[in-house]
Amino acid sequence: MRFCDECGSMMHTEGNRWACRSCENEEPRDSRAEAAMTTQDGQQDDGTPDVADATQDTTETMQEPCPVEDCDSDRASYEMLPKPGGSYEVRLFTCVECGHKWRES
Structure with a gap:
């Protein structure tokens, strides 16, 4: 996944270019950089994060x-x-x- 350097939106591949659908910025694709990107399959799932109950011990x-x-x-x-x-x-x-x-x- 790549994000636009101009506006920060997620970019999409269009042929041999990355294209931003928000601001129409385009950048060339780099196969070596793309090979280094982590896929969802390669990510580690640490489980559901602990969520603090902010209603407990509220004194203010x-x-x-x-x-x-x-x-x-x-x-x-x-x-x-x-x-x-x-x-x-x-x-x-x-x-x-x-x-x-x-x-x-």
Whole structure:
């Protein structure tokens, strides 16, 4: 797999050239460099990574009214998580009274 030096998108092979479908950049193919690329079959599977439960031991709270109609709480714990594929984080709230979860809008 090769990525475009201009825009970072994945490039595709077209004959004897690598072509970027995003910015139309083209580069010549190099058979020696391609032979050194690791195929999916050659990659090691380390299994499923451990995922930490960010809702456990959360002690930081802030004043944030719960959106549930029957809940009068104005405190919520929160955590910052990276948005998949994005360059920013999203704040996730959990009501300290009813446990309702929502994200910052």
